[in-house]
Each structure stands twice: as structure tokens, then as C-alpha cells.
Amino acid sequence: MKAASKILLVLLSLVTTGAAHVGSPDVYYEDHAGPYPLSVVVRMPLVVPGVAVIEVRSLSDNLKSIQVVPTRIQGEGSKFAPVPDVAERASDDPKLFRAHLWIMMRGAWKVQITADGEKGKGELSVPLAAAPGNSLALQGPLKWLLTGLMAVLVIGLVGIAGAAVREGMSDPATAPVPSSKRRSARRVMICTALLVIAVLAAGKFWWNWEAASTAQAAYTVPRVVTSLSASNTLLLRLQRTDSGRWAERIQLDDLIPDHGHLMHLFLIRFPDMDRMYHLHPHQDSAGQFSQNMPALEPGRYKVFADVVHATGFPETQTAEITLPETHEGTLQGDDSFATGISLLSKIQNTNVTYLEDGGRIIWLDSNVFVPPREPVKLHFRVEDASGKPATDLEPYMGMAGHLILISSDGTVFAHLHPNGSPPMAAVQLANGTGMADHAGHNIPSEISFPYGFPKAGLYRIFVQFKRAGRIETGVFNVSIVQAIDN
Ligand SMILES: [Cu+2]
Secondary structure (H helix, E strand, O other), rough: OHHHHHHHHHHHHHEEEEOOOOOOOOOOEEEEEOOOEEEEEOOOOOOEEEEEEEEEEEEOOOOEEEEEEEEEEHHHOOOOOOEEEEEEEEEEEEEEEEEEEEOOOOOEEEEEEEEEEOOOEEEEEEEEOEEEEEEEOOOHHHHHHHHHHHHHHHHHHHHHHHHHHHOOOOOOOOOOOOHHHHHHHHHHHHHHHHHHHHHHHHHHHHHHHHHHHHHHHHOOOEOEEEEEOOOEEEEEEEEOOOOHHHOOOOOOOOOEEOOOOOOEEEEEEEEOEEEEEEEEEEEEEEOEEEEEOEEEOOOOOEEEEEEEEEEOOOOEEEEEEEEEEEEOOOOOOOOEEEOOOOOOOOOOOOEEEEEOOOOOOOOOOOOOOOOOOEEEEEEEEEEOOOOEOOOOOOOOOOOOEEEEEEOOOOOOEEEEEOOOOHHHHHHHHHHHOOOOOOOOOOOOOOEEEEEEEOOOOOEEEEEEEEEEEEEEEEEEEEEEEEOOOO
């Protein structure tokens, strides 16, 4: 019974895609709820409706209780929050609070967190994107095993029906069975076989119907259509997701700026990941963007286009494009370009990136062992040419830093900030605040990014800072290994 329900679970479960990023659905976030610094992890459900697990870690000692409640980010649903749940304090860790929350519908949500302690109450909202992805296909060996077992059952059933008519009523002593009984047994076997085939056909029909309605609820990452014009302009046409019930809801004329730009475009040369462009195309009309390209290094690039809808729902649309070598064009405004050694090179990637002016970016915890989905802080220090902590850091698009992370197979892509994984535009909508104003503020030379790697594998990290008007990029690798359970 247990095995059967497990198989059914495999058949029915969906894989969450994580719309804000690609292949990275869980949310990692750090901020203050009033006077209390908190580190929040939200494990998104595999299906919607489904249960999200919220883990709130207090980063101070004076917290007594945590309450959580999920609401919509925007619209009527955001005004009528249900009664909050009290998060349970972990028995083995007094600073960790855990709660389970039902996410009833797809789309943009937030978890409202109320912290209570010695300094009174404080609130914080963390945005979530509930976007269950494609259902898993039945795996080959399991499919053949189940088909074989079904064939055995069908043959057995037909055989039993025949035997019942042929020999069911006969006296064990009298043999052989008269031929009239054999004839009617044959007829019953044919009828049984037809009946079983009809039942199987009905089952197949039901299964396909279920699969189709599940697919309608699934979110597929849309492919942005890209082309390079003769004048070295990259044209991008955003697409709507092709899964039915999403396509009718997601508009392309409702994009809102995320740290100052409607689109953040990343072009990464594959499979080496030795070149990266971070650009900000101009919106010409709804869903239509263009970008005057800088001088290009030729090659095959993976394209990741980050946008945020007015609902607070983020999307990363993806594509691939082959770019030719061009020498004209320069980087404009907030745009940047970075080079690194090939991900495939035998040379060991170090924890240091040397900058043009003699300064360096150091990844301080590069050798820390992190199993998949474990919350971690990626911690960096920027030094000047004399090896001292850099004092010339300034906000880059309103942020202390930006971190782009891609798995070697391109199935995971995430864009992080010192607050964590949700896009800033969604954070601002969820909390009803404007963009954090770092102007005039000193950016510290040590900056960290909370995250959890979704799966084992090799990842490349591009971390970007701005120093005295220059955008600097640190390029690092990290290998995430599955923890071995003893
Ligand atoms: Cu950013």
C-alpha cells in the first residue's frame, strides 16, 4: 500500500519552477521586522494548493514569538488576511521558528511575519511566487513494470472467467469437459476481454483528462524571442507562458521597474561561462524590448530576461542566441560586461578575482561545505590595491551588490541581492515601501547574500559591485555535493 501511494505521488507531483529565477523555487530572505533581524526560508510547495514551510531564524536574543500569515501581494485578497498562525519554536534550536501555511492559488503571494519580543512588535513581509511547473513524466522502467503487471492481471482475469464457466460446475470425478461448455467458456473469455479493454480505455481517458487539467495549472518558463539586427541591436519579444490558465492571466503590458529597470538581461556564453553581459534593454512597446549591443565576443549565449509584473509576480524568460563578433558599440549606463576563466578549464578556480586597478574581490567562505537547500550566506570582501578594505564602494542600481548564479547545465539561474532571492520590486510591493535609498550611504567592503543551492552540481557565480563609478565583477565557481545520510 505504501509503495502504491508512493508511486501515485510520483505520478501526480509537479516540479516547482520558481518564476523569479529558473529552477530555484525556495525563498531566502534577510531583513528586520521592526527591531528584530530575521533570516527567513520559505520552502515552496510542489503543488498548488499546497503547504509551504516557513522557517524564521531570529538573529538576535530578545525574540519571544513569531506569527505568520499568507496573503496576496496586491488586490482585494491582500486586504483580508486570515488569522495568523503561531510559528512553533524548534525544540533543539530556540532561535528557530517553524510554521506550515497553505498556499491556495497560483501567483504572487507574501508571507506577513509579526515578531514579538522585549522591544515590542515588528512586521516584515516576504514575497513568494507560487508557480508549480510541469508534471513529471512516468519513468521508463517503472512504466514497463506497471504495463507488465497489468498484462498479467488481464490475462489472469480472462483465464479465471473462462475456467469458471468451463469447469466451475463440473464434478471433479467426471472428465472430460463437454465441448458445449468449452464453446461457452470461449465466448465468456472473449466478452471478459472486451469488457477489460473497455475499462482500460475509460481509465486511459480519465488519466489523460487529469493530466491535461494538471498541465493547465502548470507554469512553463516562457521563451523570449531574440534576434540581432544589422545595426547591432538585440531585439527581444517576451512571450506568454503556453500553459492555458496562466497565459490568460499574465499580461505583458504591466511590467514594473525592478531596481530602476523594466528588464535585467543576462547573456552568458555557454558552456564555458567565460563571458557575461548584464544589460538593461529599452521597452519599445508592450513585451517588446531592444538593446544597443556593446562590442561582442562571438559565441553561443544563454539568455535570461528578468522582469516583474505589476502583481508582484516575477518572471525569468529564457532563450539561446548565437552572437557574431562585432567591434562597435560601448557599454551604457548601468550595463556591464565580465570575463572569467572557462568553467570547463582544468585550472582550479580560486576564491579571488583580481581587478584592473590592483584591487581584489575575495569570496570569504568559498570552501564551506553546503548541502543542497541548506541556507547559506555567500560572503565577499572587496579590497583596494593596497590590500585594505575598499572604501570607494557605491550603490549599483540602488543595491550594495548583485549576484548572478548559474548551474553548469543552465537549469538553475538566480539573481540575488544582500536581502536574498526575491526581486526588489516584489519586496517593495509586499512591504509598501519605496526603493531603499543608499545614496550618500557608505557601502561596507564586506557584503553577503543569503541563498540555498537548489540541487547538487557545479555553479558559476558572478558578483557585481560598483567602485568609484566602475562596475566590478568577481567570478567564482562552487561545487555543491549531496549530503550523505548515515
Ligand atoms: Cu540585481
